[in-house]
Amino acid sequence: MINRRSVLAACIATALSLGLAACGSRPSEKAAEQPSDKPLVIGISLPLTGDFSQPGTEARRGYEVWADQINKAGGLLGRPVQLKIVDDASSQDTVVTDYTKLITQDKVDLVLGTFSSLLNYAASAVAEKNNYVFVEPAGGAPNMFTRGFKYLFFAQQATAPHQADVFVNWIKSLPADQQPKTAAYPTQDDPFTKPVIESMQKQLEALGVQTVYSSVYPPDTTNFQSIASQMAAKKPDLIAQGAVFEDGVGLVRSLKQLQYSPKMLFQTSAPSNAGQYSSGVGEASTEGIFYTVSWHPDAKTPRNTDFVSGYKAMFQNADPAEDAADAYAAAEVLQEAVTKVGSIDQPKIRDWLHANSVQTILGPLSWEATGEPKGEFLLGQWQSGKAQIVAPAAAATSDTVVNPKPGWK
Amino acid sequence: MAQFVQAVTLGVLIGGIYALMASGLTLIFGVLRIINIAQGAFLILVATFTWWMWRAIGIDPILAAFITTPLMGALGWVLYRFVVVRIRGQAPSMSVLLTFGIALVIEGFLNVVTGNRFKSATPSYFEESFRVGDILLPKAQVYGFLAAVAVLGVLYLVLTRTWTGRAIRATSQNPSAAALVGIGATSTAALAFALGSASAGVGGSILSVLYPFFPASHYDWISRLLGIVVLGGMGSLPGALVGALVLGLAETLTATYGGLQWSTLVFYLVIMAVLLVRPQGLFGARLREDAA
Helix, strand or coil, X not given: CHHHHHHHHHHHHHHHHHCCCXXXXXXXXXXXXXXXXXXXXXXXXXXXXXXXXXXXXXXHHHHHHHHHHHHHCCCECCECEEEEEEECCCCHHHHHHHHHHHHHHCCCCEEECCECHHHHHHHHHHHHHCCCCEEECEXXXXXXXXXXXXXXXXXXXXXXXXXXXXXXXXXXXCCHHHCCCEEEEEEXXXXXXXXXXXXXXXXXXXXXXXEEEEEEEXXXXXCCHHHHHHHHHHCCCEEEEECCCHHHHHHHHHHHHCCCCCCEEEECCHHHCHHHHHHHHCHHHHCCCEEEECCCCCCCCCCHHHHHHHHHHHCCCCCCCHHHHHHHHHHHHHHHHHHHHCCCCHHHHHHHHHHCCEEECCEEECECCCCCECCCCEEEEEECCEEEEEECHHHCCCCCCCCCCCCCC | CHHHHHHHHHHHHHHHHHHHHHHHXXXXXXXXXXXXXXXXXXXXXXHHHHHHHHHHCCCCCCCCHHHHHHHHHHHHHHHHHHCHHHHCCCCHHHHHHXXXXXXXXXXXXXXXXXXXXXXXXXXHHHHCEEEECCEEEEHHHHHHHHHHHHHHHHHHHHHHHCHHHHHHHHHHHCHHHHHHCXXXXXXXHHHHHHHHHHHHHHHHHHHHHHCCECHHHHHHHHHHHHHHHHXXXXXXXXXXXXXHHHHHHHHXXXXXXCCCCHHHHHHHHHHHHHHHHCCCCCCCCCCHHHHC
């Protein structure tokens, strides 16, 4: 520190006496003494093989698009960014080894998070122990945030129990006669759907919406006629399903076979798989179906178009996945904090993130002291064969909301 | 009452389709003592191919079985002649390893060629129903069930009424005695493997309409099919039919009357209970070497 400061002081002194060109005159010395040419290394471990290889690979692409763009824009703190990405094979043990090695042996300047709660749970503990800020793109399990960590930040809008808040708020905003009176809540027994539906049920019951059906079905359920016919018999205004994917398609198909169309249909994540979902349930029947999501390719959030076009340019014109967008947003969070703090001083970055809100392609993000995000998910709805965002207004891609849902076509 | 009848009819429709899918597995085990872990992957392979024909050429997915069945038969025959035959006479665990390998190859192939995404064929009738009084019968399920019954019937006739079928059954009951009366072991085995694979032609075509699938779906299917076959008795065709009906009914009845969470558990509890009393499964024959 002293050494660097004295060099800087000497440079300033020279610059003052000899004119502005002095500092750049001897590159060989400069490289050794001044950090500005040395790449800023960001260490990341990702599940590039194994169970989470699909989202892990998307996350890597998201990080790479970000690094490419920031390097074209002159780097971070004036230094080129270099990503050091290693594979943890979707293993909790390996991810701990990876981050320990990145931090203690490779002495990377910064780290970014890995994919899934399972891996981030272990990885964030390594970062916390070494006082490294840990911004992670996908790990919203509630137990991530009960450990009193101070360096952990989850770079999405909300954790699972708050994912449906945006939908509940939208219902609250409706005139009383348009609000649902009765609701049915089937959900898959899955850590990403069940908390969403349970919390929504609690919130809507508080609003006075009567629960006429609720059930939890196992992940390997393939036949939905029984569930559908029981719900149809109760004629609920709203059906809110915790659907991963096949189950979402399966239930809609069964409801169609029974010719029962609720006034409102909400499914957690199934409808966000755009093309696969609409071909599964039939495009005309998607009209009016709600879902929540962290990101949308057309959302009017800052730099979102840059991200989408950058991704397409780097990866053979492929459409970016939500997982890639989440990783990109995590990197944006770190970038913003480092830029504002003006150094890679970890405690300062941590304090800045706790005190400020960051604009990302997912929208604004800010955090509780635990690292749990304070924001809202995006409320999506299928309209005329396209998945649109209808709330919050700042990110909306469509300014109308289809309500009530038209019958099946 | 209407609810009960609805649950039972649905259970039977679903069970019939499961029975068809499991028939190939049990047939191959009966004759060859090979546990064909690749049967699930065969189904997904056919479903993907059917889906592709439906989208590209507009062939009805269920009628596509007329194309996929001979193709799968041929594939089964080739696989047996060139790959599976090499482990003949070895422990059944070898067959699990080998066919699991085949399943992985098929999964990888589908991943590369068609991409790791969900597909499902949606012909016009996929979401329509027949209405009989208060009972709704989804058309796709009904067509699938009818196709399954037809195929199982044909399979039964082939096995009981033709010389080839009798040769297959003879080999299944006593390979050495069958060889003594002049049945070629290798060709009969190849035929049984081909027949078992061919049944996946119809099963997979029906699957493509009824359930969304992706390359790795075969794990779910093979575990379900193994459950059915173990319950019914490894190697027994009527056993597979009964096992499949039990699974179908367990699914719909627990979903209607019990908690949904239990629907998978109930089926496996039934299997455990049956195996405690009859270790060979409901219809499984105790072989002489088992008794010794």
